Amino acid sequence: MSTSQLQLFQSAVMQSWNAIVITDADLAAGCCVEIANPAFCAMTGYSLDELRGRPLKMLQGPDTDPAVIDHLRACLREARFFEGTTTNYRKDGSSYIVRWNISPVRDDDGVLTHFISVQQDISEHVRTERENRLLARALDATSDPVLLTDAQARIIFANTAFVEVTGYPASEIRGRTPALFKSGAHDDAFYAGLRSSLASGQDFRATFINRRRDGSLYHAEQSISPICDEAGRITHYVSVSKDISQRVDMEQALRDAATRDKLTGLYNRHRGEQLLEEAAAEARTGGGPLTVIVCDVDHFKQVNDRFGHPAGDRILIEVSGILRQSVRGRDAVIRWGGEEFVIVLDACPQAAAIDLAERIRVRIAAHRDVEVGRVTLSLGLATLAPAESTDELIARADAALYQAKRGGRDRLCVAESRG
Ligand SMILES: Nc1nc2c(ncn2[C@@H]2O[C@H](COP(=O)(O)OP(=O)(O)OP(=O)(O)O)[C@@H](O)[C@H]2O)c(=O)[nH]1
Structure with missing residues (x-):
């Protein structure tokens, strides 16, 4: 190596941002420092004069991991490369976490003469x-x-x-x-x-x-x-x-309690009347024809009397399910009272409402309860007339229902259109 190359080498080591220290290879004496670059001195707080001739053991302290040091010693004994992380101590006693490696240095004859260690303070990173x-x-x-x-x-x-x-x-x-x-x-x-x-x-x-x-x-x-x-x-x-x-969920449950019928889950009468009023207002302002179907389970008293109240309740739940499944999502199915239901069909031409009512009648008659068997439904249908109130509309549908009952039940009667 030429003199200029050697000088470059020396400058590089001395100016390296990594801390570099070179010790002798005298293991018995603890491998004493021969050269330490300024970065090493800055990291440890010792001057080169204070370091030179002393073993690096002086940097160890209470938090230095003994397992790392044991491994280090083994590597030095066998002249192997070592790499590890531990806590070291500066001259002022403060600690820092250092990541370091040590490489053995041999002369031209292969004889181990020194160790070179490159170190980095990783305290901030850790x-x-x-x-x-x-x-x-x-x-x-x-x-x-x-x-x-x-x-x-x-x-x-x-x-x-x-x-x-x-x-x-x-x-x-x-x-x-x-x-x-x-x-x-x-x-x-x-x-x-x-x-x-x-x-x-x-x-x-x-x-x-x-x-x-x-x-x-x-x-x-x-x-x-x-x-x-x-x-x-x-x-x-x-x-x-x-x-x-x-x-x-709690708020929904409270809302449901105020607007839904507990047994069937359908809208209750109170909410049903509101919905009917809203639908009528919509129809009156050009929202399309409004039709209501009023329906009532036939001879329901006999169901209760023969099979008991719980069976009657079950029939009401089954009928409600069929009603709900038969209508469009926007239609309101209301438990109007007892075994009487009202279906509000807004923006629905009367012919389509009649088809739907008939379909419902057939479905209910085709349904079989496990215990009660077949029940039937009578239905009355009316379409909102201009200037008609919702009470009047329901009364007309009710009258049609009464007519269906009188006519033999299990049938649909349509109220004559008014106005
Ligand atoms: N199980 C049960 N029965 C109810 C409920 N609400 C009303 N009812 C009963 O429904 C029956 C209605 O009987 P009615 O009004 O005489 O009518 P119906 O026997 O269906 O005869 P028609 O309507 O003329 O075919 C009464 O016995 C009521 O007690 C309920 O929530 N559960």
């Missing part, structure tokens, strides 16, 4: 990692679901509460987007609002209806916030939510 782990554990410990995505909305972290609420293991959702939880309950405007809030760096807060892994839905009060870097660029999004399904 501290950040510990902090990150602590933060992740803290997020895991919170009972509210937390989700973290990158700027492209790909999931990078989901806490335990999120995993528990959604039923998705974290490994299954990592890398995917929250579109996975879409239930279809929100319209495009909802998502447009979400996107524009986040794009302008603002939080988006709303009650989401999300889908769990098993397909069931849950309500979550959710707050999504963009996270920006120092330059103001969005790097991540964090979503913190509260599963409010229980509250929503």
Whole structure:
């Protein structure tokens, strides 16, 4: 090696950002320092003069891992490469975490003469990692679901509460987007609002209806916030939510209690009258013809008398089910009282309503209860006339029903159109 190359070598070692120390190979004396570069001196707090001739054991202290040192000794004895991490101590007694390796150095004849060690203070890195782990554990410990995505909305972290609420293991959702939880309950405007809030760096807060892994839905009060870097660029999004399904279910149960009939689950009379009034208002303002069907189980008293009240209840539930299955989703089926039901068909031409009523009659007559067997239904149908009140409409449908009963039951009578 030329003199200039040697000088380069020396400069490189002395200017290296990594701490470099060269010791002799006298194991019995503890391998004493011959050369240490400025980075090593800065890291340990010792000057080269203070280090030279002393074994590096002086850097060890109470938190230095003895297992690492044992392994180091074994490597030095066998002149093998060593790599490890442990806690060392500076001159002022403060500790630092160092990642280091040691390579044996041999002369031209292959005789071991020195060891060279390259070291790096990784205290900051370890501290950040510990902090990150602590933060992740803290997020895991919170009972509210937390989700973290990158700027492209790909999931990078989901806490335990999120995993528990959604039923998705974290490994299954990592890398995917929250579109996975879409239930279809929100319209495009909802998502447009979400996107524009986040794009302008603002939080988006709303009650989401999300889908769990098993397909069931849950309500979550959710707050999504963009996270920006120092330059103001969005790097991540964090979503913190509260599963409010229980509250929503309770509210729904209360609403149901006020609007639904307990036995059949149909609308109760009170809610039914409101719905009928709304449908009439709609029809009067050009919403299309409104027809009501009033129906009543025939000889129902005999069912109760012969088979008992519970059997009668079961018949009412079965009849309700058939009524509900027979109508369109928008039609209201109401338990008007006892064994009497009203079906409100808004925007439904009378001919279609008559077809439907007849279909219902046939279905009920074809149905067989396990104990009671066959029951029949009588039906009266009326279409709202101009300037007619809902009371008058129901009265006309009722009169048609009475006519059906008088005519022999298991039949439909249509009230004559008025006006
Ligand atoms: N099991 C049961 N019976 C009910 C309920 N509500 C009313 N009822 C009974 O329904 C029966 C109605 O009898 P009626 O009004 O005489 O009429 P019906 O026997 O069906 O005779 P028609 O209507 O003329 O064919 C009464 O016995 C009521 O007690 C209920 O919730 N459950």
